[in-house]
Amino acid sequence: MSEEIVEEIVYANLKFEDSDKKEKTQKSDKCGGKVPSAPSHSQHKRVLTLTLLCLLLLAGLGVLGGIFYTTLETEMIKSNQLQSIKEELQENISLQMMHNLITSKKIGNLSAMLQNIATQLCRELYGKEPEHKCKPCPKGSEWHKNSCYSQLSGLETWQKSEMLCSARNASLLKIKNKNVLEFIKSKKQRNYWLGLLPRKDTEMGNEKMFLSEEFERSTYDLSKMYCGHTDGIYVSYANCNQKKRIMCEETASKVQVESVLSHLPEGDM
Structure with a gap:
């Protein structure tokens, strides 16, 4: 085959391939887009890496x-x-x-x-x-029920007597119930001041008047008042400035168990 013929064949093939590429390009332009190129090796690697990470x-x-x-x-x-x-x-x-x-x-x-x-x-x-x-009472006093009764020496006015008892943490004799009343009556004591409320007259009382009233310190003019005192089985009233005997009353302390046990005979322990 001559060289001229070979060159013509090669030229015809190149021209055909070129026309074929143009035709594909025109078809792609007519469809409104470009034909995507095949993915590269680096893109495959990225996808694989992201998949592994997920x-x-x-x-x-x-x-x-x-x-x-x-x-x-x-x-x-x-x-x-x-x-x-x-x-x-x-x-x-x-x-x-x-x-x-x-x-x-x-x-x-x-x-x-x-x-x-x-x-x-x-x-x-x-x-x-x-x-x-x-x-459970001071020495020299008398113990009755839950109270201690102490007789002080000398005579004093009602107010002075009340102050002397108060200094001993006690009060003038008070008759608070029938039991105490019977106890005082049994003593047949006379002329002992009582912790009764001073009054303005000297009317003789009866047994009910033995029941002591609460005495509140106030501005009494005791020179014109009458205070109660024992008179056998009754209560009498005399001028509060007169001097009479004093009996103080205070609450007895609790009996100390040790003081009893220590004085019992050995056979009773």
């Missing part, structure tokens, strides 16, 4: 979710255990408080019983020995 992220979220669920479940178990312990402690404390209250009441009852026994024993000892150590 998978790793999902796996991490799954692990974190599992840890969170396990931790939450563990904390709930601990919380329930703590709640149970708290309820058990509260119940134990309530039972202990109830036990202490019952024990305290028992101790209080026993203490009161022991106090009553000691008081009764002391009264028996007092009957035999008026100045027995267990007596």
Whole structure:
């Protein structure tokens, strides 16, 4: 084959390929877009990397979710255990408080019983020995029921007598009930000032007038007032500035159990 023929064939092929490319380009322009080129190797690598990252992220979220669920479940178990312990402690404390209250009441009852026994024993000892150590009254006074009665020496006005008794943390003789009334009547004492409210007249009283009224310090002009005093089984009134005998009354202290037990015979201990 001659060189001219070969050149013509090559030229015809190149021209055909060129016309074919133009035709494809024209068709692509007519369709309104360009034919996409094939993806490169770097693009495939990026997609693969992003896919792996997403998978790793999902796996991490799954692990974190599992840890969170396990931790939450563990904390709930601990919380329930703590709640149970708290309820058990509260119940134990309530039972202990109830036990202490019952024990305290028992101790209080026993203490009161022991106090009553000691008081009764002391009264028996007092009957035999008026100045027995267990007596819950000042020396020289008389013990009756829950009160101590002390007779002071000398004569004084009603106001001075009231002040002397007050200095001893006591008060002038007061008749507060029938029991005290009978006790005073049995003594047949006369001319002892009473802790009655001063009055403006000298009317003779009866037994009901023995019951003392509360005396409040005030601006009485006692030189014109009359004060009550014992007169056998009655109460009489005299000018408050007259001088009469003094009897002070005070509340007896509690009998000391030790003072009774220490003076009992050894055979009674």
